Amino acid sequence: MKVLVPIKRVIDYAVKVRVLPDKSGVDLNNVKMSLNPFCEIAIEEAVRLKEKKIATELVAVSIGPKAAQDSIRTALAMGVDKGIHIETNLRTDQELQPLAVAKLLKEVAKREDAKLVVLGKQSIDSDNGQVGQMLASLLDWPQVTFASKVTFADDKQSLTVDRETDKGSEVVQVTVPAVVTADLRLNEPRYASLPNIMKAKKKPIETLAADSLIDAKDLQPRNTVLKVEEPAARKAGEIVDSVDSLINSLKNKAKVI
């Protein structure tokens, strides 16, 4: 069974993000970029499926500028077999939006004849959390989102997935082909071993132009970002000396009671 793993190159989680002076977006110049943490978890899950001989081939796909190939190389070093780079110069944190991404991934999934798509539940730059769901709908496949555990049946056709919801854990069973989105507790990604980093250099990465897969107009953003600004600075707290004083502050200053 071929497994497709869509991954995204985003601002590194440790970076102190700054907004551009014209408030059109976040400053990406000379900023450290990394593989999205949830994508890393998705790759790890796919690699484990291959180790359990449930997946036969793993394909990583990433959309973005040439540098997106860095993330693909990391995936290859972790155990993915080949990579597909869909090239576009649209800003992947705000211009290239979930529906366009889902449409592109639909084409790749069909092209690769994948039977399972495993991807992160959301990216840490745009935080939309929509691609997996939209992709499943476009493909007309079942979806299981926020997966914290994935277990395949012996026949390798159906899988039982624990998903994390606001109410707790929910157990869902689906049959392939299916889309699964990875949540934080699904697994702990491995470090790429040094020999695997070298082996990754020989694995193929195919580059395709985004508008060769779908119509150029479908790539364009449907929402326009009007303004990006930092959240209001947190005001210092206040130390109160009695319960009465506390209630007074909650009532009259914070206005929460």
Place this chain on the structure above:
Amino acid sequence: MLALAQRSKTLVNSARSAAVASKAGAQRTYLDWPLLKEEHVMIGQTCRNFAETELMPIAAKIDREHFFPAEQVRKLGELGMMGIQVPGEWGGADLDAMSYAIAMEEISRACASTGVIMSANNSLYCAPVEKFGNDEQKEKFLKPIASGQQIGCFMLSEPGNGSDAGAASTTATDKGDHFLLNGAKAWITNAHEASYAVVFATTDKSLKHKGISAFIVDMKAPGVSVGKKEDKLGIRGSSTATVTFEDAVVPKNQLLGAPGHGFKIAMNTLDGGRIGVAGQALGIAQASLDVAAKYAQERKSFNKPIASLYAIQEKLAKMSMKIDASRLLIWKAAMLKDAGKPFTKDAAQAKLFASEAATFCAHQAIQVLGGMGYVNDMPAERFYRDARITEIYEGTSEIQHLVIGGNVIKEYSS
């Protein structure tokens, strides 16, 4: 007084977490240098991630409690880091000297003890066995060490001679199908954890250094005894001990390389080892700059961060320069080695310069941190203690001067 203590505690916590979590993402690092090969960048990033996640959180504990980080060393082995330059067929990662230098820097930046455990295994044990061993020896004695399943060590120094390696007085008496080793070796890194050792002993003292041969010794062989762990100033996670041989039996087929070639093997091994130790020193120097630069921005004095004072900027400038210069010297030596060119002088220069940079930077880091640099709430004092040994082992700074000077003269003579 209480407010002062509270303020300094918050400062410690934020600076300490900043020092611990100064992830590669947040600041510009040498890994951004466009001339670095892609695989070296990836290796650097992997090692950095590993170091920050697995080693940084326990480095202070390793030092305080004086224990060998077995779990972390095992993980390093799984990643291929205990046999970085060893070919794949013998269980290694099959990478080059540049990769080794970068890996050493990144690991040592988090924990210098783990760094020395790694470098002794890589360049002092694996390298000579790989270069001078026969296939049978490599299968038995290289594979399990390069793959990280077991640890190796190197025994050259003796209680009576360190720099004067040619005066080895440990003897190896030929008994037909085996040798009997007698004598003692001092300052052996990994002595308590190693399964095998590369040991230098003389079969004929009259031949002076030409009488020395190299042997692969099983640490469990009868007659081999490991002394108590030395109570060292720094790199306290690594075990260092005297090892004594009393009629220790070494089978004939464990002679490493040709008889009488021991001295050459030792010198050749130390050349490569110097790149590793230089990398370790560089890691310590970089960690020192990381902690000093972060602290200087948060600590206020005379109503502004001390980073705005010239005196502090001058220190940071000197540290930064010595670090960059060390790195380039190390990379030059590594590149020459990878190109198959002579690199003895360059490795010696790298080791000498980087070790002095480490002691300088660690010293200045304590100075920048002031009183906080003197207590173990901050890692600066550990860097200071860890740095010191880099000017001594794997060839003292004096020996490095000798090696460099001798090579310079050779270059200038017809």
